[in-house]
Amino acid sequence: MKRRPIIAGNWKMYKTKDEAIAFIYAVNLSVPDKEDVESVICAPAIFLRDLVKREGENLRIGAQNMHFADEGAYTGEISAPMLKSYGVEYVVLGHSERRTHYHETDEFVNLKVIAALNNDLTPIICVGESLETREAGTTDAFVAEQVKKAYQNMDAEEALKTVIAYEPIWAIGTGRTATPAQANDAIIAIRGVMADLYGRDVADQIRILYGGSVNVKNVDNLVAMSDIDGALVGGASLDAEHFLTLVKAALVKTRT
Numbered sequence: 388m389k390r391r392p393i394i395a396g397n398w399k400m401y402k403t404k405d406e407a408i409a410f411i412y413a414v415n416l417s418v419p420d421k422e423d424v425e426s427v428i429c430a431p432a433i434f435l436r437d438l439v440k441r442e443g444e445n446l447r448i449g450a451q452n453m454h455f456a457d458e459g460a461y462t463g464e465i466s467a468p469m470l471k472s473y474g475v476e477y478v479v480l481g482h483s484e485r486r487t488h489y490h491e492t493d494e495f496v497n498l499k500v501i502a503a504l505n506n507d508l509t510p511i512i513c514v515g516e517s518l519e520t521r522e523a524g525t526t527d528a529f530v531a532e533q534v535k536k537a538y539q540n541m542d543a544e545e546a547l548k549t550v551i552a553y554e555p556i557w558a559i560g561t562g563r564t565a566t567p568a569q570a571n572d573a574i575i576a577i578r579g580v581m582a583d584l585y586g587r588d589v590a591d592q593i594r595i596l597y598g599g600s601v602n603v604k605n606v607d608n609l610v611a612m613s614d615i616d617g618a619l620v621g622g623a624s625l626d627a628e629h630f631l632t633l634v635k636a637a638l639v640k641t642r643t
């Protein structure tokens with residue numbers, strides 16, 4: 388089953404406006420064809436307008452979060468229609484940093500995924516276990532629960548428009564990457580959950596990324612794995628050269 392790979396940078400709360408714009412100009416002409424690999428930068432909300440205006444043919448811009456309501460009295464929040472009206476195409480949802488620091492629950496994540504789809508945005512749904520859970524040997528059960536809750540009230544057609552990112556919390560920003568086999572096994576298990584929910588056909592088509600300390604040194608071995616369809620990358624996506632190396636590494640998926 389051929390699945391178009393995705394490399395999505397998650398800038399988190401880094402860069403100033405000038406740095407963000409300089410990055411886009413530095414990568415625009417060098418990112419591979421979007422038919423071969425989807426190259427996405429998920430930037431802080433305040434930069435989105437400037438970045439979408441300057442994105443090249445093969446680069447796409449995403450947000451890092453959004454509210455689940457289309458509008459309302461939610462001071463400080465940003466809605467899916469707002470993102471869409473600026474030409475944003477992807478949105479990271481349920482990142483572990485948001486679950487941890489802002490108490491985002493599975494129920495919230497589910498509502499946000501539905502809102503994203505209703506507004507024609509591609510949600511990148513993050514799931515992943517803590518070190519405690521991994522050491523207790525209950526990773527698959529924990530992640531399965533997160534996945535099932537994220538996909539409540541969604542049919543197969545909608546599910547096919549989503550992307551999942553498996554991001555073990557212990558690997559995020561720690562320099563401690565999951566081994567390619569660990570990441571692949573967890574992703575195969577997630578595909579199994581999707582097969583239970585929507586059937587094998589759908590499970591085989593959904594893109595599932597790995598995230599957690601992906602860098603220019605380890606990316607090749609990760610994307611070479613059967614079920615890893617690319618990466619969600621924090622730290623290493625801040626550097627233009629590194630980002631380009633990462634997206635080019637994902638071309639291996641297209642060529643094989």
Ligand code: PGA
Pocket residue numbers: 397554558559560561562598599600601619620621622623
């Ligand atoms: P990292 O972050 O690549 O810096 O570990 C990944 C993420 O949080 O998506």
